[in-house]
Amino acid sequence: MKVLILGGTGEARALAEALTARGVPIISSLAGRVANPKLPVGEVRVGGFGGPAGLAEWLRENHIDAVVDATHPFAERIGASAFEAAATAQVRLLRLQRPGWSESPGDDWRWVDSLDEAAANLPGDRVFLTSGRQGLAAFAGNDQWFLARCVDPPEPPLPRRIEILLDRGPYTVDGETRLLREHRIDVLVTKDSGGSMTSAKLTAARNLRVPVVVVRRPPRPDVPTVSEPGQAVDWVLP
Template sequence: MPAESSPVRHVLILGGTTEARRLAEALEPAPYRVTTSLAGRVGAPVLPPGETRIGGFGGAPGLASWITAHGVTHLVDATHPFAERMSFNAAGAAALSGVPLLALRRPGWAAAPGDDWHFTESLAGAAALAPDLGARIFLSTGRMGLHHFAHLTDPWFLVRSVDAPAPPAPPRLEVLLARGPFTLRDERELLARHRIEVLVTKDSGGGATAPKLAAAREAGIPVVVVRRPPVPTGVPETGSTAAVLDWLSGEPPRRPGGGAPAATA
């Protein structure tokens, strides 16, 4: 009787970040089948190499079912640090399917000498804090969550996002449609041109959007920083694409549902 061949390593990347795209690019020449899942919140996303899937799964059970149906052998959570629901769904789906999970998370930012940072736990907290620091506020938090600031009628807000935000939003609002990354020169010019007095940002980490922090430091502008939400416990994580590649090469693939590959004779 012929021996059953080892399953193809099918890596499902929960993406939407620069790190996810770089991982897909690194896996492109390797002996993997790669699928990147995108949430679909951006109208024209930059698609990574390999297969892509856009839209939700229906929670952890739906993701586990998709993993089983499509022969996924490895799951990488490379979602945005503030996509906490998806990270918990990934952990739940990994437990249900028996497929190994690794989180690829960029490190958070650290304050530098000269920074005037004010921390809060949520966008609602940022809305309560920012108006006390200045009247012209740069909301560098994306287009989601503007409803937390919609009741503020006195401050003037600048929002920068890839797609236009939907209401409700603050009444005194200017929208700048742009896609990063942005240079330090870009951010200096933006802060000066719009006479920004306060910067509001999430602790997204990474280098693509870090220049705004340096520009705020140079200009003496206070920064309201929304802390990261909690992540699932017990999930191994790394901030390195190379570490993910090592993990994939060293982790034997398992059949969805928890079974190990059949032994060869």
């Protein structure tokens, strides 16, 4: 049994550790979009495969028996490629995806289907963007003031009035509350990434009554899906 784990998420790292502890040979694949990613245990490859056909060929050449797609909930392209490549190479495929966030009493969430829709529906003038550096171009034509938090420096196009905050989670409610107050934020924009690493901003926004524009997750291929690394281990080793 040899397993390919797609993704640099916390779930992917936990799965790599669990399978390695059980003696299962794994290869973890990272997209390479983050300059200094947190690396999982075991063998790691960085970069793309050349689309579905390239991934299918790679699966065959490396004698992969199973693929676990543990990429970010918004990594649409690799998810589609994994679905097509696994079918072509006749390899088992599982999706490991953390649950999305749920609204709590006191939340003021405005759901949208894309960052472009978010940019067109901002209920405020001072905006905290936590949607990732690759999505900042959607707001380039806006006149609002933006605070954008990213792991790595973003590239143009960017909004005319923007302050970049380079930081990486996890974050605390106290820290997020302080940030919202110091920058007088009146609207938060985020993707429905799920998980606890970056959810403190939602609690802070609720406590300060700051509205949140939430981008829905894109549709994914219809494949078996679990939400916990332990469930993925059970799937790999039934």
